[in-house]
Structures are given as structure tokens and as C-alpha cells.
Amino acid sequence: MTLTSEHAWLQRATCDASCVHAGADRPGRRWWVAVRTGMRICAAVSLFSCVWLLAVPMPGRWHVQRAYCRLLLRSFGVRISVSGGPIRNLRGVLVVSGHVSWLDIFTIGAVLPGSFVARADLVDWPALGPVVRLMKVIPIDRGSLRRLPAVVQTVAERLGAGHTVVAFPEGTTWCGLGYGRFRPAMFQAAVNARRPVQPLRLTYRHLDGRLSTVPAFVGDDSLMASIRRVVTARRTVCHVGVESLQLPGEDRRDLAARCETAVRGAASAPATAHALAA
Template sequence: MPKASCDASCVHAGSADTGRRPVVWVRTTVRVIMAVLLVPGLPLLAVPLPGRSHIQRFYCRMMLRCFGVRISVSGGPIRNLQGVLVVSGHVSWLDIFTIGAVLPGSFVARADLIEWPALGRLARIMKVIPIDRGSLRRLPDVVDAVAQRLTDGHTVVAFPEGTTWCGLAYGQFRPAMFQAAIDAARPVQPLRLTYRHRDGRQSTVPAFVGEDTLLSSVRRVITARRTVCHVHVCSLQLPGEDRRDLAGRCEAAARPEQALPSAPAHALVA
């Protein structure tokens, strides 16, 4: 099973206003209030309304702003294709809102998310495709479900690393999920996500790794002065016939240009 080597030592605090606690407190309070006001509208993203994709992008951008995150997009044009598998490296729960602000779709997510008291119901409404990392025997069923969604013309978002990394290191793209694109004969859109501080330094503030809890991760993000996520839209990859080749092509596209390979992970020189 995929297991990241990242832990709490990888995560460093954000650029908060040191010595200016009132500023941090006010900023954090405003962000929390804004996020709470937006949360009730999340189920509306699953309602088949005209122009839903535009609503989804706008909503995700607003939610990112509530957490103090700004987003910038570069690279190739965002093609309005039907039935595309979107893949990227996996750093944080923020990835969901970041990708949703660029290419919204159904997510492949950990199966235990369905069992969470509040998020579980929301995940079902949003038609999340659950994957049980503890039962590889069910993996073919997940691949078939993704392939069917792609065949039906839906966009599906997956994180082929299988777990989260800190953003300074990353894991290999596992080939299994790419079989869905091959079976459905649909293209794959790799995205390159890079989180940075407002001064351009690479940030591990959003990382959700090791024994980190969701609450502590959210607190770290929402109290940071500002986080900027750069999304690079890579070249669209045709499925071909070899899932390992397809996974390799997408992984190469999704990695930062300055990334240096190492084993078992790849380190990034900031």
C-alpha cells in the first residue's frame, strides 16, 4: 500500500504576523465566519443546474479565499471536454477546492470518508467514488466505476499517489487508476499543484501528513498570513494501451520542473 515518508517534521508554520496576535486573531475570525457561511451551500454543487461548472469554480475559489488561499493558473488552455480523468499530486484536503476551482468533477476519495458524520452525507451527495485502501480486492470495482463515469461523459478527479505528501517530497503515480482511462478510451489531464508563501517560498503549511488531524491542518492554514497555490495545466495525455506508460507520462508532467529524483521519493529544491 502507498505510504508516505512525510511526517510532522516536514510541516513548518506559515508566515503569520509574529508579535501581532490581535491581527492574527481578527484575520482568523473573519475567515472562519466566511467559511461557516459558505458551507451550507456546498450540497447545491451536486444539483444539475445550468452553468453548474461555473458555479462550482466560483464556489471553490470563494472557499479557498476563506482559508486565506489565493490561486493562480498557468499552462495550456482548459479544454471543455467530456469524460476526462484529472490527476495530480496529493498534498492536502485543499487540493479538492483547488482542483474544483479549475476543473470540477467527481472525486475518488478514501472510503472511510463516507462514514464521517457530516462529511459522509456530503460525500454521497457529491457522488464521491470511495476507494478502500485496505482492500485491494475491491480496486477493480473502483476502476470500473471510474471508467463508467468517464464513458458517460463525466469528469473524474483522482490522486494516483494513493496518499498525501508534504509538497517537498512526493510518491509515484500508481498505474491502476489509469486503466479506467484506457478502458473508457478517454484522455487524462495532469495538473501540477504547488503551494507557496506570499513571498514565493514553497510552503508545507497545507500539508496533511503523518499523524496530523484535519482540525490542526485547517487551523494551520487558516492562521497563516497567505498561501498561494499555483496550478499548472499540463498537456493533455492520450490514454494509449499501457497504463504504466500513461502513469509515467502523467507523473512526469505533474512534477515541478526543478524536482530532483531520489528513492523512494523525489525531493524538491526550493
């Protein structure tokens, strides 16, 4: 859900409920949609109840985390297509991408698992709170600029210790048709720790290839409404582009710009609402 901000350092997403359109299913098959939805919900609940296993030290834990996230996504009716560079279990890398949905967490977890920088109030969310604590999420109070340096320091320490950290530099969710600028704050952690950044390009599409806003979590949307759209859609495909690894350099703004260009490609200019929707 988008945070409506009174703070100048936070960008405000222009996306709202009008951006989100549920995926159309084949006519005359409502019975199958109901059956499929019920099966998905049962599978998702069963898998979600086992999420605590990811905190147990075990051989091949990185591969187990990836497999678990893929299975959980499949239970929601989401498939992943990965392209670009090879996927390696790199030590001490900052992973960044655009931010569309709560699905982003599991999508990235299926490719490059790590601890996430996420809004602090997630700890208080029903069902998600225990998972957030279990996954050692780094909480950020997006309404408090004075606490930002401490978060950056925490991220730098984890990177320096060889851990993978995932951040969403836009600072809020967008619908997937519009998007925001990458803010440079989190990139300072990579500069301080002298660790590289791995940009990922996430694009959600319908089964027929059209861009999809079904997973979007924006405006006044509720988590349950967003989940309902995803599980009732015929199928959602997330294309994950593994872009070139970026060395930190000395300037966080330059690093942020390079990563944004890698993630957005030729469309890295500021998001002018929904020009991509045409």
C-alpha cells in the same frame, strides 16, 4: 492523513509531522491574526453550509462549481494562480495530480470540477461525510486490493458517460516537498474508456514564493489541526499548472509515467525524502 499500510501494493509516504511548518506572520500583529482568523472561519462556515447547492441541476453548473470552490478557498486564506494550457469543460476526462492536502479537492474543483476517487472512510467523517455523498465521490478501500478492479470499472463507466473524474495516483498524501510515484491502477480506467487524462501540477507556496507545507495533511495530523494552520497562516498561494492533455494509449504504466513526468517535470525521479526543502 497518511495511511500506514501493511499492503505491498500501497506506497507508504515518508512524510510526518516534522515536515509541517506553520506560516510565520508579521511580529507584533497577533490581534490582527485573531481578527483575520475569525473572519475566515465565519466565511468558511457560511459557504460550507451552502455546499448542497452544487448538487442542484442548473444552467452553467460547471462555472458555478468553479466559482464556489474559489470562494471557499479564499475564505481559508488560499489564493489560486493558474498557468499552462486553457481550461475547458472537457467531457469524459480523467484529472490527476499529486496529493498534499484536503485543500486539493477544492483547488482542483476551482479549475476542473468532477467527482473524486477518495478513501472510503471519508463518508464517516464529521461534516465531510454528507458532502462526500453529495459530490458522488467514488470510494476506494485502500486496504483491499480485491476491490480495486470494481473501482477502476466504476471510473471507466463514468468517463465513458462523459463525466470528469479526479484521482490522486500516489494513493496517499505527501507534504509537498517529498512526493511518491504515480501508481498505474487508476490509469487503466482511462485506457478502458479510451478517454484522455489531464495532469495538473499543484504547488503550495507562501506569499513570498517559498514552498509551503502549511496545507499538508500527513502523519498523525488531524483535520482540525490542518484547518487551523491554513486559516491562521498569513496567506497560502496554490499554483496550478495545467499540463498537456495525455492520450490514453494501450499501456497504463506508460500513461502513468507520462502523467507523472508532466506533473513533476524534471523532478520526476523518485522522491528522496526532502531534497527540495533545501
